[in-house]
Amino acid sequence: MSLSTHNLSVGYHDHVIVKQVNLNIPEGKIIALLGPNGCGKSTLLKSLARILKPMSGEVRWQDNNLHTLPANFLAKNLALLPQTQPIPEGISVRDLVAYGRSPYTGFWGRLNAEDKRIIQQVMQETEIIKLADQWVSELSGGQRQRVWLAMTLAQDTPYLLLDEPTTYMDLSHQVELMHLLRKLNLQGKTIITVLHDINQAARYCDHLIVMKQGQIITQGSPESVLTKAMLKDVFALDAQIYQDPIAKTPMCVVE
Amino acid sequence: MKTLSLSALLLCVMCVLVMMNLSFGAVSLTFNDLLSGFQPTSEFYFTIHEYRLPRTLLAMLVGGMMALSGTLVQGVIRNPLASPDVLGVSHGAGLAAVLLMTLYPDVSVYWLPWTALCGGLLAALVLWLLCGSHSSAIKLAITGIALATLYGSLVDFLMLTRPLEINNALLWLTGSLWGRGWDQVTMILPWLILVPVAFWLAKRINLVQLGDDVATSLGVSIPVTRLAVLAIAVGMTAACVSICGPIGFLGLVAPHLARRLVGGRHQILLPCAILVGMTLLLLADLVARTIDPPIELPAGIMTAILGAPYFLWLLFRTK
Numbered sequence: 057m058s059l060s061t062h063n064l065s066v067g068y069h070d071h072v073i074v075k076q077v078n079l080n081i082p083e084g085k086i087i088a089l090l091g092p093n094g095c096g097k098s099t100l101l102k103s104l105a106r107i108l109k110p111m112s113g114e115v116r117w118q119d120n121n122l123h124t125l126p127a128n129f130l131a132k133n134l135a136l137l138p139q140t141q142p143i144p145e146g147i148s149v150r151d152l153v154a155y156g157r158s159p160y161t162g163f164w165g166r167l168n169a170e171d172k173r174i175i176q177q178v179m180q181e182t183e184i185i186k187l188a189d190q191w192v193s194e195l196s197g198g199q200r201q202r203v204w205l206a207m208t209l210a211q212d213t214p215y216l217l218l219d220e221p222t223t224y225m226d227l228s229h230q231v232e233l234m235h236l237l238r239k240l241n242l243q244g245k246t247i248i249t250v251l252h253d254i255n256q257a258a259r260y261c262d263h264l265i266v267m268k269q270g271q272i273i274t275q276g277s278p279e280s281v282l283t284k285a286m287l288k289d290v291f292a293l294d295a296q297i298y299q300d301p302i303a304k305t306p307m308c309v310v311e
Numbered sequence: 312m313k314t315l316s317l318s319a320l321l322l323c324v325m326c327v328l329v330m331m332n333l334s335f336g337a338v339s340l341t342f343n344d345l346l347s348g349f350q351p352t353s354e355f356y357f358t359i360h361e362y363r364l365p366r367t368l369l370a371m372l373v374g375g376m377m378a379l380s381g382t383l384v385q386g387v388i389r390n391p392l393a394s395p396d397v398l399g400v401s402h403g404a405g406l407a408a409v410l411l412m413t414l415y416p417d418v419s420v421y422w423l424p425w426t427a428l429c430g431g432l433l434a435a436l437v438l439w440l441l442c443g444s445h446s447s448a449i450k451l452a453i454t455g456i457a458l459a460t461l462y463g464s465l466v467d468f469l470m471l472t473r474p475l476e477i478n479n480a481l482l483w484l485t486g487s488l489w490g491r492g493w494d495q496v497t498m499i500l501p502w503l504i505l506v507p508v509a510f511w512l513a514k515r516i517n518l519v520q521l522g523d524d525v526a527t528s529l530g531v532s533i534p535v536t537r538l539a540v541l542a543i544a545v546g547m548t549a550a551c552v553s554i555c556g557p558i559g560f561l562g563l564v565a566p567h568l569a570r571r572l573v574g575g576r577h578q579i580l581l582p583c584a585i586l587v588g589m590t591l592l593l594l595a596d597l598v599a600r601t602i603d604p605p606i607e608l609p610a611g612i613m614t615a616i617l618g619a620p621y622f623l624w625l626l627f628r629t630k
Binding site for chain 1: 389391511513514517518520521522523524525527528529530531532570571573574575576578580
């Protein structure tokens with residue numbers, strides 16, 4: 057296990073949001089963090105990405121405390137796409153994607169042939185080639201989301217941490233993103249993503265982690281996690297579980 | 312390619328302005344007079360070598376450094392309306408200078424720049440002690456503006472209660488290159504060491520634009536970068552203000568113009584902003600000296616006349 061938490065508590069100021077969480081991130085899978093608003097899933101994701109320092113306990117990378125490892129080493133292993141991003145002024149799409157190569161470039165940020173190849177490739181995968189020379193500030197919310205995703209992919213890390221990556225996207229781009237995540241997963245990446253759509257998570261992810269009030273309620277395969285009792289307990293919803301007729305994964309229909 | 316030709320154009324404009332600054336003034340010189348002015352035997356030697364040359368150099372140094380500071384501050388505060396003024400540095404330097412002029416009017420003017428420099432650096436230190444290294448960019452900016460207003464009102468209080476020294480103080484506070492010479496050039500030269508340090512931080516400033524979370528994920532330490540970049544901006548601003556007084560709007564307008572010309576990548580933006588700042592201050596000082604000779608307006612008034620409408624337009628547009 058490369059990434060794990062040990063009695064991890066995280067929060068802001070005196071307010072504890074994630075409480076005493078012990079978690080092993082299964083390697084090589086697509087993992088969804090699920091739970092109602094304010095349950096601590098984004099906070100947990102940010103502490104896995106070393107953005108937030110633990111109040112107690114620790115996050116470990118292999119056997120080391122994450123916060124003791126060199127920043128540049130971690131930048132080559134863990135990439136984070138936050139929920140909201142600022143809109144940088146006077147930056148083209150290609151420039152922004154190229155910033156994802158920063159951990160690999162020298163002090164002046166000069167790109168070599170390999171960097172350029174990767175930038176081109178991730179722009180193709182996220183279908184933003186046509187936008188390459190536009191300003192980021194001129195794009196729509198969904199386009200911008202894909203540009204930021206491309207920047208995160210350009211970082212070329214074995215671990216990808218995404219906070220609600222589908223939020224601003226239309227349905228077809230949501231589906232494309234989930235397919236892209238599957239493809240990246242087949243190439244060996246471990247992907248941890250916060251999602252709101254339970255059916256999307258059940259269909260595309262291998263491992264679901266369900267949180268409530270800062271603690272992990274249950275985790276495992278979609279089949280084992282997605283139950284009537286769980287939906288009632290965590291989301292206070294009465295729902296039926298059916299099998300997706302196409303993907304054969306479980307899906308819930310609210311009563 | 313576009314960037315390259317724009318930079319070349321800017322460079323040409325600046326060279327023309329340098330020639331004009333050397334040629335025009337109370338006495339206008341022809342090109343031949345200008346060339347001969349560099350020979351100690353020429354009748355124009357004093358005008359060129361002792362008066363206009365250092366002043367032109369100073370306009371370039373101060374203009375470039377103010378513009379660079381502004382770009383640095385806007386870069387790490389992540390607010391396009393920020394400038395070194397939001398750190399309270401120029402107002403702090405102004406307060407120190409006015410304190411010296413009103414409380415000790417007999418002290419030699421030699422001490423004025425040093426006092427102003429200390430005042431500016433002290434103001435930055437006060438801001439730092441109040442905010443600490445982990446505070447958000449916006450908290451830093453708001454605290455800085457509040458402090459700047461406080462220093463400004465103290466300056467007003469001093470000038471109103473001691474009307475005898477008000478003229479000198481007012482002249483200094485509008486920012487001017489009048490009467491500055493080789494001494495001032497040598498005082499500001501050592502601060503040029505900060506320019507390559509700023510360039511060295513360019514890549515990191517780019518990443519700060521992506522937000523604290525992404526920058527951290529890309530391996531940049533936000534507190535360290537912000538401290539280093541702001542320290543450079545504070546040092547250069549304090550140095551410039553101590554020599555020329557607070558030259559308004561330069562640190563705000565020059566970065567914006569540069570960003571519109573070459574975009575937001577700091578490897579290109581920083582040098583371009585320096586060129587724009589040099590050009591603007593050369594232009595401001597040229598107009599200030601030649602609009603109604605032999606009377607001179609302070610260059611600070613010219614930059615304000617040029618800068619304020621641009622600033623208003625900017626505010627209007629960002630709505």
